[in-house]
Amino acid sequence: MNTVLESLNRALLNALKTDERVLLMGEDILDPYGGSFKVSKGLSTKFPKRVLTTPISEAGFTGLAAGMAMRGLLPVVEIMFGDFVTLIADQLINHIVKFPWMYNQKVTVPIVIRAPMGGRRGYGPTHSQTLEKLYLGVPGLVVLAPTALGNPGRLLEVAIFQEKRPVLFVENKLLYLSKLFDINSSPDYSLEQIVLKRDHLEKTENYYPYPIYVLKIADAPKCDLTLVTYGYMAEVARNAMLRLAYESEIFVEMIVPTILAPYQCAPVIRSLDKSKRLLVVEEGTLTLGWGAEVITRVVEQLPNRLRAIHRLASKDFPIPASGYLEREFLPNEEDIVAKVRKIMKES
Amino acid sequence: MNTVLESLNRALLNALKTDERVLLMGEDILDPYGGSFKVSKGLSTKFPKRVLTTPISEAGFTGLAAGMAMRGLLPVVEIMFGDFVTLIADQLINHIVKFPWMYNQKVTVPIVIRAPMGGRRGYGPTHSQTLEKLYLGVPGLVVLAPTALGNPGRLLEVAIFQEKRPVLFVENKLLYLSKLFDINSSPDYSLEQIVLKRDHLEKTENYYPYPIYVLKIADAPKCDLTLVTYGYMAEVARNAMLRLAYESEIFVEMIVPTILAPYQCAPVIRSLDKSKRLLVVEEGTLTLGWGAEVITRVVEQLPNRLRAIHRLASKDFPIPASGYLEREFLPNEEDIVAKVRKIMKES
């Protein structure tokens, strides 16, 4: 397995192979095309009855998949561009996530909704957004994001087979092409994988199967700042970390969860114990993004023990088509480096 | 003008009277019914051509109103229950708010979307939510919430006539029946109204026409805690303030903005200078609610100067129909009193 894309593709293949209840659904996912980003490539040829190409009806087929999930199947839905998750808001919020709780835990809706998000490809305002923040505060929904630091395919399989709650599985278009991180060939870094205990509300299992990754500069003499991010931005930030270490002797510890919601902030708090400086980086627009809740949960526990709290995110505007403007609006490696340097100077 | 409901109703009447471009649209808004919560009562009788009852097509008529707004009219749309704003997510996010910016500022979309939110009426999981948090981070959207401390009708008229950007106008079902606050007959309190300068991004006018209210206990000897909230929760918190002052000599300063997004946190920061303790109260579910961004903006500026940072919000669950459960899940006066006492004890 080489890229995130391959890892995800193989996971879907494996899921289809090992369990007849698994069905894929989405626009243009049949071979030879295999979906806009090719995550479904090769699957419809092998499983023609269980890979269903849909009309352009995001709400309709998502609801339909939810109905299947409630009757024992394990549907995986692809929203062609994550920008279109706006169209499934009602199905997701007023139907899918509500059913288990409002029906007094008598049903489960084990649906996985995959959505490729993100910009940097010049697709413009309606095909470049990072919209998961809309759903991070929705009770009953699990939002996952693979990282090249871990095993994206494994994460997807866990979402399909182990997670009983509905899942929004957020992919990033540029992350698809990222190579899976291999610590053995990356002597500059050290990597730790944390698995958290579940909170008391969910009694069935004891551990979240969603690892949180902690990446450090190998043999870092100190920990200057805790950088929290996910998905593709972790790839960008990983490079920034290296530059900061080598160019400025600033040592960043990066925390990369694979579960975005429900929030799990313990590793962040642990890291802040040393660093006292927090920077949350995300590709979505700034206001009320994922980072706002991370920061809030941190400061509820540490109201006065941090020296710096910052966010780096997209500007609060639509995403422009023009490459120049897009670069200006989305956070990039240079922005992270500059931001961290500034924080270090000021705090 | 007596209640919030009457104030809003009168504002709509006035808007229809003074400007032919104003149109109302929504489900069941015709007389004699006058809308589910009666905000449109009497209007269709007086303006039969400009008060349009719609099919049950929230996305459709919202989009339609947006088209009207782009061609010179001033439509006001009612979403019968705020729970149904999920259905307009795509129109709002991928159409309405995007048009002005992506069309290079060549169009405006002066639409006002009114949405009655909130629980405590036993309507159950799909008719009791406070969902504005979905939209608070959407670039280009103005989210307003009237308060009984101010002039709800005036706020609505400003939204219709002065605001060129699309507006989500969040009402609360219980707030409708609240009496407008009259400082003259409320000697226990002192009230201040703050009007902020616009930030540099919006160059056209100098002041936000959206006041922020600061309510204190009259002649309070100190300021123990800054409570930030909006809408109906301000009514609940107002009573809690009084009890805290009289029963426990705890003096709370309450900040109530009428604009929820774009965020305006300067008065909160000013107040925290004295109090050093922050409590954000909202009726929406906790995670990534309005308060998360308020807190984040505050701590970005004051990373280590506060003694306590807390939120009070609905539990992260759907809202149950049962009255008992609903009371347990939504924040109420008793919860506020208890929370503030606890904060004071611990910090």
Add this chain to the structure above:
Amino acid sequence: MTITETNETLYSMIYRIRKFEETVLENFPKGVFWGTTHTYIGQEANAVGVLSHLQEDDIVFSNHRSHGHFIAYGGDMSTLFAELMGKPSGVCGGRGGSQHLHWKNFYSNGIQGGIAPIATGMALAEKYKNTGAIAIAFLGDGTFGEGIVYETLNLASLWKAPILFVVENNHIAQTTPENLTIAGKIRDRFSSFGVSVVEMDTSDVLDIYQQAGKSINEVRENKMPYGLVLNTYRFGPHSKGDDTRNPQVLKQIIKTRDPLRIQAERVSVGVRENITKKMDDEVLTAYKEALEAPLFEDIYENSSDDVT
């Protein structure tokens, strides 16, 4: 079943629903129920006629006006009363309330239209699993304003979902008459997606029973979607006290279109009296049982942790 038995069963089901709903409306002002309710009075022949053909595993997806569907499905009245009262013993433990029910293969939700794809997905799952079960979804006329209904008709037709869409066209949506919400004809909207549809204009449960039997058979045999448009009348308010229709006109309608009265003529006076008594008893007993069931307050004392 003999024809007589069928007639008596249909009559008693209609009566049962009627009595249940009357009990709800009668007691609402006393404050025993929570929130709001949408009663089914006048439309009973639809639920009874259609759902009499259900087989064990068949699925029913209902909407905001669900009591009649729930009872005709075989749902327990006491737990339904309790649900409306917000009690732990309710159908959904008080969490759902009137519009959000689930029991066995019965489901309902209070968002207009959104149930359509879910029910269709359920039907497809059963087809995929080869259980032979079908789905039935109830939709009102006003609900045909929602786009999701059409996405669903398209998908159901393309993918041949074994589902019967039952449209209860009571010519009004809350307070809005059909002519302000429906352009063209509901019937044609089915055909335009290649879905066969039958339209009826009757409050005679026997007519509906017979046609529904055929339609459900077709769904079952051909494993395809069908539509059944039932023109009908809501006798009461949309929820409570919000009826804006002309009372004279309504009175006239009730005179000619009361399913209870129509079916009563097929049942002998004696049997009718027995049924009436029996149903009155059952409803009253169910109501009392619900009323006497413990409140959440009785169970939890100031502890909210256990609730979630």
Add this chain to the structure above:
Amino acid sequence: MTITETNETLYSMIYRIRKFEETVLENFPKGVFWGTTHTYIGQEANAVGVLSHLQEDDIVFSNHRSHGHFIAYGGDMSTLFAELMGKPSGVCGGRGGSQHLHWKNFYSNGIQGGIAPIATGMALAEKYKNTGAIAIAFLGDGTFGEGIVYETLNLASLWKAPILFVVENNHIAQTTPENLTIAGKIRDRFSSFGVSVVEMDTSDVLDIYQQAGKSINEVRENKMPYGLVLNTYRFGPHSKGDDTRNPQVLKQIIKTRDPLRIQAERVSVGVRENITKKMDDEVLTAYKEALEAPLFEDIYENSSDDVT
């Protein structure tokens, strides 16, 4: 205009669009354009035939496949090229890109279906203001999967919006053939909402021009919505290099259904050569102008504040 003039105008418009799109596809690999694009080659007769009837204030709402519509509307090719290049001189200053255009009364957006209610609202606003302007909205076959289209047909019909819905049924949506996305007939979906519709299966711009003239007149006179379903063919890929159709079949289609070739026969060889030369020049000049226009980089030096 004489018939000859009309024929020449129609031909030159088709040629103009064809040449523009070919220039886009030809230069895309060079990296001069941003993002992606959806070209209109093969469907030119639709835009040209329909939009030739526009009056000054009429509104056009287009979709992702908008270049042809934009050019037929009278849009400037140089600013369109510049928009695709992400330049400040672009139609929307580089903010929108290929799918998000606005100039005068022309608008487009890249979300399938969502434009339908907006265009309808615009039509209603013009009716309300009594300007006499109408709206035209372009929708693809695949877009009829989206529920919002039906909400819109219902509203447009109920409220009598002066709008012409032009369906360009190219029998494919991205890579998915019509039979996998459309149950029943698109035409019937209009009628089921009480909207009159005409369907044509031609690539002859003159046919389309004539029928569109009638349809637009009806919209204008009766101030009501109408549908026009144009069966057509996309000759190229959906965006770039993503054509999964059988090349043999496609070749055959292009042979019989090329609007440029069909219309060419009505224009004398000499005139045709003139037109060709003139249009080639215009497109090339526009392309060069766009190419030479300053970049954002040239204007702002590392300052992002001014951008917003």
